[in-house]
Amino acid sequence: MDYDKARLFSRILTMHYIEQHNQSDISRMLGLSTAKVNRIIRQARDEGYLEINIRTPFQSLFDLEQKLTSLVEIPEVLVCPTLSDDPNTVLRTMGATAADYLLQHLRDGDVLCISGGKQVTEIVNALNPQRKFDVTVVPATGGVQGKHYTDVNHLAMELAKRLGGQALQLHAPLFADSVEERNMLMNMRQTREVLDRARHADIALMGIGSIVPDSSSYFDLRSMSEADRKRLIEQGATGDVFAHLFDVNGKTVGQEHNEKLVGLTLSELRDIPLSVGVAASGNKVSPILGALRGHFFKALITDEVTTKQVLKLLEKGV
Template sequence: MLKRLGEEMTDNSEFESARQIHTVLVMHFLEGLKQSDIAEMLNLSTSKVNRLIAQGRKQGMVRIEIESPFQRLMEIERLLVQATQLTNAVVTPTISGNLDTTLKQVGRAAANQLLESLRDGDVIAITGGKAMSAVVDNLEPERSFDITVVPLTGGVQGKYHTDVNHLASRLAERLGGQTHLMHAPLFAESVEQRDMLMDLPSVKETLHLARQAAIALVGVGSIQTAGSSYYDLHPDSTADREKLIRGGVVAEFLAHLINESGAIADYSLNSRLVALAPGELSNCRKVIGVAAGSDKVLPIRAVLNGGFLNSLVVDEETASQVLQAMEGQTHVA
């Protein structure tokens, strides 16, 4: 750069000005000196140093490159947004052979996403699940928020991660807000009972708040193995697992079973759910999906195909496999 400038400059004052700019830029950007220190060392005013830096930028003498160990993750995030309807993606490192630690990292990243998106007065809607529990466990707000937390589904007693009211209460407690719980089971015994439960004033009010939520925190469930999260919600459905897989069901979302395309499956339990339907999240300002592990690849792809998320927090290996699966899907199409 200076050689070119020197060839073009016949006026010594112009060359000296360029040399001075170069000196200041090296001292500031490469040696890390403050502008006040540079001014003292070169016997210049601080305002003069500031003007020289501004001139250097204007003349294209400054190029900033950032080398980061997370560059690869950020590239995967960019590809996810580019290939889907997502407006935001966060990819965390995968801890090989340790899904619990990987999920903890994903949960911490999702917790930070929540805190960055949250505003006083917001309603947060949440599902149950291990991923949601990881989010709540890793939430470390610096202040309290005037928010309300509501469940997106009815609850299942038993395991800590299936009791969505418990998770909603813990989330509200950590944020310093309040809850509006849903006192209803996740599955009704019949369609008629489901309609009756959905019409109860307390349940109706909770679901109304959920529909208007600013932020929805949602897990993405698998049905591929007998130990998948869906069977924690309804153990009796384990007997239908092979039939469901043959029928094209690949995921659970808001307790609804969905197909690869993102469409809700024709399965009797879907019609007995006390829960918001996936499509009813469209009014939410931000729908954050949280998942980790290779068994979530097909479920994530299905949920993305359905357009149910606008933000996704996932680990690196899972994200890479999702992209590969989507590329294969595109080629087939």
């Protein structure tokens, strides 16, 4: 490029990006056609004359998202700031972030299937839509009565109420007492019809459970003995999704428990177009890593500190 051409390029780029003139103003001031100004700006960008740096207060979060998606096969990761060490604050933060994400992706006519759990409860509590959505909310599993966050039918009704849609109920327990009882429940018409709607859902929303005894709700749901707990941990159980147990490599474990579950299988979960896993805090690091390796969902929502810890395990090859 000769001196005069380089000078013209420089002048136009300075006027457009530094002095904030639009292309029509530049064409008028320099006596050029708007098409030529547009062509010069495009050519300068293509030839490396223009370098754009984006600086935002959240750039470090975006960098973490990009790094995690490059290391594991997941289409989307959303990392939010860690605002507190308090677990309840983390739950609420994740709930608000996931609620906003859900509203951005929800469309009239969608079917939304959900799990029970504290994290899903916080998502429901955080929802504040600006309009009603013509959607159907269905449980993806049976439920456990006694606590509002384990009663998936209650959560489905509350979620549908907040969105302005309708909810279906699944009148079955989360765990059957035997494989035979589980098969009988799964073959009941009402159970079969509700779970079939869940299998064909547009969006799945779930928490990622931890099997750390002091913080796990899974063991409480199963009313397990200490011997059963130790045996599952010895098998490598680290987390659960839709109450299916898995290890840090994403392989299912505890088959004697998984096969008594009344709900969707992990294979069926993977077929849902948009499946969203939500979790954060130290005891969720290994479960998140296992769930990522198992490809149980297509979008992960977590926080900054948790993401850094997951990345550290990935880099160590854990």
